[in-house]
Amino acid sequence: MLSIERTHAAVIACYASAATLDALPAPPNAYACRVAPDELWLIAPPELLADTERCATEYCARTEPLALVLDQSDGWTTFTFRGDEALSVLAQLSALPFPATRPAWMQGALAGGAAKILLLEGEVHVLVPVTLRHHVAARLRDVCGSLTSIPLSEIPLAGDARMPASSIRAVPPAQG
Amino acid sequence: MAASESAPVNGSFDFEGRNVPCMQGDTIASALYRAEVRTFSRSFKYHRRRGLYCLTGDCPNCLMTVNGEPAVRTCMTPAAGARHVARGTGWPSAEHDVLSILWHLRALMPVGFYYKSMIRPRWLFPIAERVIRRIAGLGTAPHGPSDSAKECMHHHTDVVVIGGGVAGLSAAIAAAQRGERVMLVEEGIVGERIAPGPLRDRIAAQRETLSRDGSAMILERATAIGIFEGPLVPVVGEDLLHLVHPQRIVVATGAVERHAVFPGNDLPGVWLGRGVSRLVGVHGLTPGRAIVVVANTAEGLEHLELLRQHASRQRACKVVAALVPRALAEGVAPGVDVIVDGTVVEALGSGALRAVLIETGGSRRTLPCDTLVLSLGYEPRDSLLRHAVLEPVCGAGDVVLAGCSAAEAEESGRRTADPDHAPEAAEPTGAFLSEPSGAEGFVCLCEDVAVKEFEHAWDEGYRSTELLKRYSTVTMGSCQGALCHAHLKAFVRQRSPGSWVGQPTTARPPARPLRLEDLAAGARVPVEYHTVLHNRHIARGAEMDWAGAWKRPSNYGDVEQEYWAVRKNVSVMDISTLGKYRVAGPDAALLLERIYPCRVNDIKPWRSRYTLLLNEAGYLFDDGMVCKLGDGSFYVTFTSSGGDAAESWLREWADEWKLRVHIANVTAARSAINVAGPRARELLARLTQDSLDAEAVPYGGLREICVSGVECLTLRVGFVGELSYELHHASRQSEMLWDALLEAGRAFDIRPHGLDALKLLRLEKGHILIGQDTDFDTTPAKVGLDFAVKMDKPEFVGRTALQRLASLPRERSLVPMTFAGPRAPEEGAQLFAGGIHVGNVTSSRFSPTLGCGIALGWIRHPTGALPTSVSARDTVGDCEGEVTKGPFYDPKGERLRA
């Protein structure tokens, strides 16, 4: 049975040299996702935002003082999918070749926007720009029409449901 | 007796006012045939009566309007979904069509006649066009927006097999057995077109094998419409448009039985063998009373045998003769009159087949009959194969080995599982089976092109397949050459043997007819970007409009009130759409200094500077602010639609110069609200403890302050020409901040302003809007922005180009103008000076403060001197105006520095 929830994740973006980011110790309960050689995201449950940010800031301050660590959480809305049909719903919104391995990290076009996708065992977190959350929600309703009913009310950003901590493991995902 | 004949009635549909019952497994065409319908359509040009012919979706004869949709192939469409079916052609009806007189007037309408005859007198053309459009065609296209909600779905597979016959199934099974992800695409239902017998059993067994494994996906009632680069194979299904991204493609679309060209070859009663075989074997229907079979193939003998057995059960039906070559004569069952080595010269009849004229050994004779079955050979259904240019495609079965046996097809399908298997080339077949006898035989049933029209076009000089195609429209009809392409090639090759002019024509998608709306599947909803305050704007009754990819408030009901709020009191605007970036890292200052035309090195911490963005050609493509933060890193903004281009531009040069910079896009994570108006400071003072006076936050300065509990990076800038503070803050707090500002602002009669007011406010200040007031080739000097370009800097992007351009005279300028009249000219109005056209208006508004129209516009001044007065001409009339100096409002900028 497919379920889709609008959740909120902490996104700490670290901008530094590739060597610094390669050696960045992923803080506990955060996923280290490589966006580019000089950009790495730590994705964590929102209650761990401060810890994750501190962890990254302290490491960068030690290793590369001119690195940039930014809280980008407000820029993204997360849709969390559970159930077997998740990928067939996503295949209606995206041409991305989703891998079978878990965990996996992908970035690419979805529903006409640029999305970041964290594929975990049993669930898929799709991060879309907050400026497109209404559009992605509407498109999900379109393509899921016959599949499931999804509670996708327009929740204010601060009031989003929490990304469940159970889904977060300290495994740095393979690059997409 | 076929099973379906005793099957119970399974629904019905309306056919031109008649109720037509359907049996289990019926297509629309078979249900109609059972209901004694014999005229299925009227032909495109001559309105000739047409009946069922191929029953495989390859000919245009059964096209009808189904549920309001014209040109539906009724032989491929299940009767179950049909509600209203009608023949879209013929006047007043397809049954009694007075326009069939056109056939008798055919001498007046040679190929290409409309290119020549509708030219003079000129007034005739629109009338002729309207008449021809009404007479020709395949029905009426529905008007209005489509109600289709079809979505698309992407599939990533190793192999896609197109065609669910023996070859396709074998290919799919073989690939699945190698562990590959396989998708099989079949236009109908696997096996449904095959009459009961060993072949059908074999296909059923193969399908069972394929689905048992579970690894293969079988798409039925799904039509592959082309093979595109990628490779990409779009497949139109009933509910979804499938976009298949395979590693390899196997085309097993089979072959169609060869269309034969002789006079009368389009009469109802003339059939392709597989069509009759399906009618009898699958649907249990009887084609006619007296049947003549022409069989050149082993399969033809099977059709003959099926008909003979059917006739022996149905007393009213008889196979009167079979024309077979000597080699096959022994295979004919006793009791059938066999005519060896005979050919059909002409089919006789008017509106229905009455007899065939045949020739054997130099003598001719007439055989009375009402059904003529043709099994003459095969033409590969190879248009998909021909779409592929560099894509990894191979063919299997009939499409490459036309006329192969089932065993050969199976073997050929199996071979394709080997990715290294060298694909068979489609054998170029397509000689006329027998010399076309008589010029009246139809080569193309879709567009009524007869042999004489080929001859005519050839004589006029259209002497290659491609030219003949374009002039005669052969292969351009709904069958896309399935029946006629071979004849086109053969005709040209006969006339010009061995020459390149006989090449096959280029095959282009779609290979099969499709609805235009299917091309829009999954792309109907435009992508609009919303700021996090979107719902707040809606709640205040904002009129939203497109601004680039964004939807932004144009106004909240009263533009003038919004304008005065900014000029006299205080107002807020959601400017979260601005491109917002952090630029940091060891080389951040170096990148900005080398890229921007303004000086960056001397910007002090907590100060900002306006800057232009120039490309290498020295042309303006965006503008924005560059702000230096306390830690020496930068916060830069661009225009609302400019962020993407600016970011790629920053990264391009950072890469080019190999600089160590970090560029972080914070456009979505950070929102911004502009608080503008003479009482802005007063309003903010109620919400913050921090000082906002001109010393703490001077014009051009920035500061971090806490407004109503929200940390804001506050920029003092002045696009609207009043005291204003841009509050940049975390997006999650945006609604909170917006509400707090409007709540505290009640005491000041605050109201938010939209883009309409903004465009007037900035125009009064003479500020240009990039993209509205500029062209692609606008240098800063042309728009009076040379102050922002420091040519004494040793380097910035566009500097060399500007140096080069400086030696050329400037011939166009963007100038401010005032119009004394009661109105401003429209944007886009043409400008005249001394009666000569000199340019156009790019921005204009009536200024409430100045009490006159104000505008920016381009003026050409090749002699160097600007005209002093201009006349603007728009859709309303002329406005007289004067060229002035900007800005129109507060020229010294005292208000924004307050």
Place this chain on the structure above:
Amino acid sequence: MALKVTCPNCGPRQYTEFWFGGELLPHTAPGADELAADFERVWLRTNRAGVQRERWFHHAGCRRWVETERDTLTNEFHGRE
């Protein structure tokens, strides 16, 4: 229609995820007349029929410039992984 570009950060993607950045051109050649060389760089393109070095901006993914070598006759990308 469905050209695929391989992004070294993200993997193979539809070309619609990218903006085409054009042929990679050398910066001002040493010793050349600066104004003339700049004119060439800004306005003149090789229009190569064959393998061309070019760049694409992966806007829907990592948002970085990707350098590729593409055969303009066949649209095949040649390895520069």
